Every structure is written in C-alpha cells, then in structure tokens.
Amino acid sequence: xxxxxxxxxxxxxVVGGRTIDEIEADFRKPGNTMMYRIFGFDxxxxxxxxxxxxxxxxxxxxxxxxxxVFYLYGTVxxxxxxxxxxxxxxxxxxxxxxVGLGLVPAGxxxxxxxxxxxxxxxxxxxxxxxxxxISMKLDLGPQVAISYGIVFSSWLTLQVIRPIALGTWSExxxxxxxxxxxxxxxxxxxxxxxxxxxxxxxxxxxxxxTTFLLACHGSxxxxxxxxxxxxxxEHINDYWRxxxxxxxxxxxxxxxxxxxxxxxxxxxNLCILFSGWPVQDWVSFWNFWNTLPFWSGV
Amino acid sequence: MADITLPPQSRGPDLDIGNEQTAGRLGKPVFVHWLxxxxxDPQFGPFYLGFWGAAAFIFAGAFxxxxxxxxxxxxxxxxxxFIKYFAVLQLDPPPSxxxxxxxxxxxxxxxxxxxxxxxxxxxxxxxxxxxxxxxxGLRPYLAYGFxxxxxxxxxxxxxxxxxxxxxxxxxxxxxxxxxxxxxxVSVAYGNFYYNPFHMLSIFFLLGSTLLFSMHGATIWALxxxxxxxxxxxxxxxxxGTERAQLFxxxxxxxxxxxxxIHLWAFWFAWLCGFTGAVGILLSxxxxxxxxxxxxxxxxxxxxxxxxxxVLPPQ
Numbered sequence: 309x310x311x312x313x314x315x316x317x318x319x320x321x322v323v324g325g326r327t328i329d330e331i332e333a334d335f336r337k338p339g340n341t342m343m344y345r346i347f348g349f350d351x352x353x354x355x356x357x358x359x360x361x362x363x364x365x366x367x368x369x370x371x372x373x374x375x376x377v378f379y380l381y382g383t384v385x386x387x388x389x390x391x392x393x394x395x396x397x398x399x400x401x402x403x404x405x406x407v408g409l410g411l412v413p414a415g416x417x418x419x420x421x422x423x424x425x426x427x428x429x430x431x432x433x434x435x436x437x438x439x440x441x442i443s444m445k446l447d448l449g450p451q452v453a454i455s456y457g458i459v460f461s462s463w464l465t466l467q468v469i470r471p472i473a474l475g476t477w478s479e480x481x482x483x484x485x486x487x488x489x490x491x492x493x494x495x496x497x498x499x500x501x502x503x504x505x506x507x508x509x510x511x512x513x514x515x516x517x518t519t520f521l522l523a524c525h526g527s528x529x530x531x532x533x534x535x536x537x538x539x540x541x542e543h544i545n546d547y548w549r550x551x552x553x554x555x556x557x558x559x560x561x562x563x564x565x566x567x568x569x570x571x572x573x574x575x576x577n578l579c580i581l582f583s584g585w586p587v588q589d590w591v592s593f594w595n596f597w598n599t600l601p602f603w604s605g606v
Numbered sequence: 607m608a609d610i611t612l613p614p615q616s617r618g619p620d621l622d623i624g625n626e627q628t629a630g631r632l633g634k635p636v637f638v639h640w641l642x643x644x645x646x647d648p649q650f651g652p653f654y655l656g657f658w659g660a661a662a663f664i665f666a667g668a669f670x671x672x673x674x675x676x677x678x679x680x681x682x683x684x685x686x687x688f689i690k691y692f693a694v695l696q697l698d699p700p701p702s703x704x705x706x707x708x709x710x711x712x713x714x715x716x717x718x719x720x721x722x723x724x725x726x727x728x729x730x731x732x733x734x735x736x737x738x739x740x741x742x743g744l745r746p747y748l749a750y751g752f753x754x755x756x757x758x759x760x761x762x763x764x765x766x767x768x769x770x771x772x773x774x775x776x777x778x779x780x781x782x783x784x785x786x787x788x789x790x791v792s793v794a795y796g797n798f799y800y801n802p803f804h805m806l807s808i809f810f811l812l813g814s815t816l817l818f819s820m821h822g823a824t825i826w827a828l829x830x831x832x833x834x835x836x837x838x839x840x841x842x843x844x845x846g847t848e849r850a851q852l853f854x855x856x857x858x859x860x861x862x863x864x865x866x867i868h869l870w871a872f873w874f875a876w877l878c879g880f881t882g883a884v885g886i887l888l889s890x891x892x893x894x895x896x897x898x899x900x901x902x903x904x905x906x907x908x909x910x911x912x913x914x915x916v917l918p919p920q
Binding site for chain 1 (some may be wrong): 627631635641642643644645646647648649650652654655659684686687689690734735738739742743744745746747748750751752754755785786788789797799802810811812814815816817818819820822823824825826827828829830831832834835836837838839840841842843844845846847848849850851852853855856857858859860863865868869870871872874875876877900904905906907914
C-alpha cells in the first residue's frame with residue numbers, strides 16, 4: 309500500500325480505550341504552535357476546560373464576541389417583534405446600492421451588516437488558523453483546516469468576493485434566519501431559474517453524492533463493528549466488490565469523502581459567483597447549446 | 607507448569623461462513639496499480655450477481671429501455687437530435703384526467719410501467735444488499751441506510767400521488783422534467799423554504815457533507831497513525847483515534863469516538879431522506895401553503911413585505 313502506518317502506532321492500541329484523562333496527560337503539552345515556531349514563545353498557549361485557546365483562539369474569540377454583539381443587536385434588540393420572534397424574523401440588510409464599495413458610518417443603514425460581516429470574517433479566519441495550530445500540536449496533517457477553509461471560502465465568495473466583483477456591498481446576503489432563506493429564494497428567481505444553473509446542478513449533485521457516500525461509509529463500518537471475525541475488514545471489501553464491483557478501501561473512502569465534500573462546496577462557490585457576474589439569466593444561458601454549429605437543423 | 611501459548615489474535619476465532627460466500631462470483635480481479643498512489647484500492651472485481659442482482663438489473667434495464675425509447679420516439683429516432691435534446695426530453699406521468707386509473711400507453715401508461723419497473727428494481731437491490739451482507743457475516747446496515755433513500759422515493763413517486771388521487775402529481779422521468787417538478791412543487795405550495803421538514807432535510811443534507819468533510823479530513827490527516835483501520839480502532843483505540851478525539855475536543859469542546867462518529871454519519875444521511883419524505887407527504891395533503899403555515903407558526907410575519915425582487919441590469 310502506498311500509505312505507510314508507523315510501526316509503533318498499532319502497538320498503542322488498548323482494548324476498550326484509555327480514559328480522556330489518561331489521553332490528555334499524554335498530549336496536553338506546551339509548544340509546537342504557529343506563534344511558538346515564529347517567535348519562540350506563545351503567550352496564549354493554554355486550555356480553558358476542554359477548549360484550546362492559543363493566539364488564533366484569541367483572534368477567533370474577538371471576532372465571535374463582537375460579531376455576536378452586532379448580530380444580536382441588529383436582529384433581536386432592534387427587531388420589530390418580541391425578542392423570541394426576532395430571533396427568527398430579525399434581519400440585518402446589507403448597505404443600499406448607492407454605497408457601492410464604500411464604508412457606512414455608524415448609525416446609517418448597512419453599518420450593522422458591515423460590522424457583523426467584518427467580525428464574522430475575523431472569527432472564521434481565526435478558527436481556521438486555530439485548527440492549523442491544534443493540528444500541529446497533535447501532529448495531524450493540514451486536511452481538517454483546509455476543509456474548513458473551503459467552507460470559509462463560501463462565506464468570502466458570498467459576502468466579499470462577489471460584492472466586490474459587482475461593485476456594491478448591497479449584493480451581500482441579508483443576515484437573519486428566515487430573511488436569509490428569503491434571500492436565497494429570491495436570488496434563484498432573480499437569475500430566472502437557478503435549477504438551470506449548471507454549477508448549481510453540479511454542486512447539488514456533489515452534495516447528494518457526499519451524503520450517499522457518508523451513508524455507505526457509516527453503514528459499512530457499523531455493519532462490521534460487532535463482528536468477532538478477525539477478517540471483518542476483508543469481508544467488507546469483498547462486500548463492496550460483490551455488490552458494485554469495487555471497494556475503495558479504508559484509506560480511500562476518507563480521502564474520497566473529504567474531496568467530494570470540498571469539491572461540491574467549491575462548485576457551489578462558482579454557481580454563486582457566476583450569477584450576475586457574468587451570467588444574468590440561467591435559462592437563456594443555454595441558448596449556446598441549441599445554436600452549436602454541428603447540430604443546427606435538427 | 608507447562609507454558610500456555612495463546613494465538614496472537616484479539617478478535618476471537620475466524621468464523622467459518624462456508625464457501626457460499628465465494629459461490630456465484632463472476633470474473634477475475636483486475637488491478638489498476640496507480641490507484642494505490644492516490645490511496646485508493648487497486649482491485650476491481652470479482653462481481654457477485656445472484657438472483658436478486660439479476661432481478662435488479664433486469665428491472666432497471668426494463669425501466670431504462672422504456673424511458674430511452676419513449677424519448678427517442680419524441681425525436682423521431684434521430685440520434686443527433688436525441689443527444690441535443692437529451693436533457694429536455696421527458697417521459698410524463700398520466701394527466702390528472704386519468705386519476706388512479708390505467709391510461710393508454712401513449713398517455714402516461716409508459717410512465718406507469720417504467721415507474722413500476724424502477725420500483726421493483728430498487729426493492730430487488732435492497733434485498734440483494736441485505737442478503738449479501740448476511741452471507742458475508744455482516745450486519746445489513748447498508749440496507750438499513752438504503753431505506754432512507756427508498757422512503758423518499760416512495761413518498762414522491764408512489765405514496766403522495768396515491769393520497770392525492772392522481773399519478774400526475776409524480777415527477778416525470780427526464781432531467782429537465784425532474785428539475786421543473788422540484789421548482790414547481792415549491793411554488794405550488796407557497797415556497798418550500800418555509801416547510802420545516804424541508805429545512806430539516808436540507809440541514810441533514812448539508813450536515814452530512816460537513817460531517818464527511820470533518821471525518822474524512824480527520825482520518826486523512828492521521829493515516830500514518832493508522833486511524834483509518836477503524837474496525838480495529840473501535841475495539842482498541844490507539845494513538846490515531848486518540849489524536850482525532852483530542853483534535854475535536856480541543857477545537858469545539860466535544861468529540862465522538864471511532865464507533866460513534868459512524869452512528870452520527872449513518873443517522874445524518876438517513877434522516878436527510880426521511881425528513882424530506884415527511885416534508886413532501888405533508889405538501890398538498892395537510893398543508894397547502896407553507897408561507898401561510900409559517901405565519902401561523904409565528905416564525906414568519908405577515909407585516910413584513912417580502913423583499914422586492916430587483917432585476918439585474920441587462
């Protein structure tokens with residue numbers, strides 16, 4: 309196999325597993341963070357309860373705190389109904405189109421949106437960097453943080469990149485639970501019919517495929533988890549070959565799952581980015597198909 | 607005292623399932639070795655057919671044949687036109703005039719027949735994956751999981767049309783037809799975004815993608831510590847699983863283990879289909895307007911005019 313497992317790793321297996329205290333005693337050690345590597349020390353290299361803090365945890369907490377304050381102030385406190393109702397119906401709209409890419413002064417429409425988006429972006433970025441830090445501490449590869457970065461890229465596409473491409477912050481989405489659903493619904497009809505957006509179709513197919521893969525993987529592991537047979541993994545491989553001709557293997561399924569999930573989210577970014585810039589209408593977009601030269605006349 | 611040497615195994619004796627597990631396998635394994643460099647298993651085949659596999663393929667073949675032939679007929683059997691219009695051709699269900707009755711073949715009878723074969727094929731496949739798991743000494747969890755998708759399929763294509771009393775309620779067979787049906791069912795029942803079971807289904811759909819992103823990336827990041835050998839790690843967690851657990855404990859204060867993450871995975875994926883089925887079964891039967899429903903449930907407010915649809919500059 310192309311994937312080598314360290315010789316001693318399998319010997320660390322303990323039937324039934326160790327308690328969380330035993331595990332933590334082995335791994336909760338200072339050092340080996342991003343700041344530690346650059347500056348030789350890290351002032352925030354500590355834990356609060358189960359949570360690791362670190363420099364990037366501090367950045368993230370800063371973004372989470374102020375982002376939540378602006379968001380809850382705009383939706384719940386300023387909302388027109390009772391606080392409970394405002395939690396669902398409260399909304400923070402992006403600045404009006406006249407603002408373009410400018411900054412809104414405090415108290416003007418769109419100020420709360422810009423502040424919430426700014427601090428949320430800081431929070432998400434800090435969270436991603438914190439995942440890199442924790443990965444280094446535990447000697448994981450960077451895959452989890454990269455996967456989180458792909459989700460973060462969707463936020464950036466919707467709230468930063470596409471508004472900049474179209475030249476106005478008003479293209480960002482409305483914050484709020486029900487209002488953001490309205491925004492998604494309107495966005496689809498605004499470009500005539502989002503079901504005809506090919507990148508939307510590919511992204512949806514990819515997300516369904518990932519869910520299908522997850523069902524397959526979860527059930528495959530559960531199907532053998534209570535077996536006393538030492539060859540159970542071979543039986544699972546045989547099972548997949550028997551029913552569909554191919555078993556991707558225990559390494560492959562995790563890579564395929566992470567790639568399918570990340571790939572469909574990147575396609576989803578494209579379906580948003582191409583709407584309005586450059587495509588205005590996903591129905592007439594398909595005119596190119598009917599006018600291809602080699603089947604003119606049929 | 608004589609030395610007692612135990613065999614070096616942790617899982618107990620190999621259960622002899624008998625040679626019925628190899629009987630019926632077709633073909634010889636084919637190896638594509640470069641797949642190994644990507645982390646994927648290089649072996650293709652052998653393939654097991656069996657009675658239920660044969661039944662599934664025959665029924666699926668009958669469905670595909672009817673579907674493609676009726677669409678070919680619509681373009682007068684012109685191959686180039688078939689390719690050009692493949693995405694917009696569709697085999698429609700019977701018009702509502704026929705209700706639950708049996709229409710002529712050209713009036714949706716082909717749709718009824720095709721859907722019958724599709725349903726038979728799906729159930730043959732369900733039995734196939736169930737029986738094959740038992741033969742190999744595995745619990746039939748894959749078949750359990752498949753029921754989530756089957757419930758959604760039955761709700762859309764069979765149960766809801768029967769409740770509504772018309773096969774016309776079911777989607778046509780065809781790419782554009784299925785997309786249009788999905789779009790129209792949302793518009794017809796007052797915007798599906800306000801359907802709470804649609805919300806749940808989307809939550810479990812995106813949640814499943816998130817879960818696999820997290821789980822897949824975590825195990826990928828820990829391959830050198832053997833975290834991918836999950837059946838062993840469930841019984842005896844080693845340093846790979848310990849690091850995976852600590853990663854999520856330190857990141858979000860909570861972690862699964864090598865066993866429970868697959869329970870999360872199974873239920874998230876299964877509930878995506880099940881909650882979707884509930885949402886579609888309620889639409890047009892008990893609830894005719896989800897927008898109105900959301901107002902009555904006090905999660906949406908009639909005072910607020912919906913945001914205006916601003917058409918982009920052409």
